[in-house]
Amino acid sequence: MKQALVGARIFTGDQFLDNRAVVIEGANIISLPENDNVVQSYPDAEIIELDGGIIAPGFIDLQVNGGGGAFFTNDTSVSALQSMLDGHRPTGTTSMLPTLISDTRTTHQAGVKAVADAVDARMQGILGIHIEGPFFDMDKRGAHNAKYIREIEDEDMQWLTAIEGFKIMVTLAPEHAASGQIKRLVDSGIFVAAGHTNAHYEDVMLAIDEGLSGFTHLFNAMRPQTGREPGVVGAALDSANTWCGIICDNHHVHPGSVRVAMNAKPLGKLYLVTDAMSTVGGEQKSFTIYGEEIFEKDGALVNAEGNLAGSAIGMIDAVRIAHQAIGISLSECLRMASLYPAQYMRLNQSLGRIDDNYRADLVHFTNDFNVTATWVAGDYKQH
Template identity: 45%
Template sequence: MLRNRYAIAASVIFDGAEIHRDRAVFMRGGRILDILHVGNLPHGVPVRTLPEGAWLAPGFIDAQVNGGGDVLLNDDPGAGAMAAIAAAHRKFGTTGVMPTLITDAREKMVVALEAVDRAAALNAGVLGLHLEGPFISPEKPGIHCRDYIREPTAEDLDLLTAPRETATLVTLAPERFGAGVVERLADAGVRVSLGHSMATYEETKAALDEGLTGFTHLFNAMRPLGARDPGPVAAALEAPNAFFGMIVDGEHVAPAMLRLALRGAAHPMLVTDAMPPVGGETASFLLNGQDIVLKDGRLTNAAGTLAGSALDMASAVRNTVEMLGVPLTDALRFASTEPAAFLGFGDLLGRISPDFRADLVAFDPRDMTIYETWVDGRPSEPTNPA
């Protein structure tokens, strides 16, 4: 039967590993069946043909997104806010997000963890929850509120390791507590990432041995790379099974440092660390009582401390090509295939391949204008190319 079968034809299809020219992605419902020549599609299958020159690629996955569409998760850590954040980022090619709750009261963490499965039911683009803190170092708080920074209790660990349908990612400072915490989280399927940390090289290596696999916004808010004090950056870049987030906005990290990181053994991932103005209408918001203002592309408090970013994933891909000199196909992998693998979705998302979920993005490769996205096979409102 042809019911629920359809195809999207494009000048270029990047499947996450290889390029296919003048082909179509053949789908049924929310799953990919194959990549075929249009002439080889079954008779009668509806075909959506993208504009000449358009690319079709796996949808972008953002593992660190604090807000969007004028919504900040810390203000309302419920299912509706998570779904709204995912919807706001979809127009930028992002088909999967990890709404991110930064350091706050324990009650908000509880609410968010209890809400995330409901949020995924409301919007399939919600892949899970990222808790960036509160188990971080007071020496590297960034914009995080020091009043809420603390060490995890037994009750916290029980809460974090409870079974869920969605992914859980925790950013922490492993030097702040004894051995065994990272291992317990990792054994329960929680993704553990080092961030806002003063861990030494040796402490980082020990955490990696326990199951740490991520590094949150590498270079930012962590012990710096030193000649005789290599710290977490060196440990990260030596680890072939680790993943590190890059905020490629020209503000958080100098492009030369990111180019250096790309020469390491670890897997790069693009993240936005986005705040409410992305996909929204306002240029300012409150975070733990602080006025955060967007000016000249930077989100800062009154003291000039960076407070997340105004970056979207389409711009992050473009910046990776233009600022870091990376081929477009690699930038696309950093935005989809790598984060899918990091979050445990490597057999479902991040590729255009049989049996993968039909999360796709169509765009103009010249400037990363997004034409349309599909999440679980469902299209967004298309943008007409100029």
């Protein structure tokens, strides 16, 4: 069955196209013909009329703690993963790395098994898993429970490096990794990112030499930059070949800091994440972590101590805020939400663009940033 999407402006990942259609066959994009040629060239296609707005590559969120009422660390099940996909899809997210926060090894292994089961069942949209903690610095743990924070043990290395079949990101504090541990993780195919870290600049640079490739929620829960000590932030901005996730929700990072990062990092190395919790796409505006209530306050999620505990936004909100409040061009915001995370995960031959033979993961949104429809591997859903 073919679908022909007409009536919207197309952002391909590189440029905007007018008066063109997107033709989908099965799970893939097969053509971007002129609107006037669609019916003649594809008489068997279902014509889907879109009333203006923009079609863009589906958003890819590499840090999603929960959604649709489910919080993954509390519910390490395939059904929770489906709830997260369902909760975030109306915000334009078509692929994600469900994220586990600091907890027991048993909980993390259960989460990995759930992802493996979802991938085996061909659950579209689950790219793999992001394990955020517990190998953190105690002073930079943020909302992560202190009782779980610990050093990397041999058993951790053994089970983490044995995971295969999907993408794995591990966020850790590099100053608490022994020499060679990061290299071993990277050599097994894991994407290692620095986060919740009080490392000095030199510590981070040594970790980059071992293969550390990313920074989790840039500026948050990491040693800041000063004139004499560049810290983790300085290392992130100074390293040309690393990627940085950033939360644009008007709470986690000041707009000026986002612009500084944009100017410092090479094009393509800064990408949007939500760090979203179960409230996104869910009915409840509070939930429990570690037996403690987390609640929404002024558009942010905080714990009883007032610490930020993830965000309450979806990806379309991050795109809107990055564009309207921070002043980044819309085309760059859309790349930050799709192409760049695809490139980081080495999935940019199939995701992150609208082009022939790419997977039909798409989002359609209005000029005022309301998502009206998404496609995941060609599956069409109105919102």
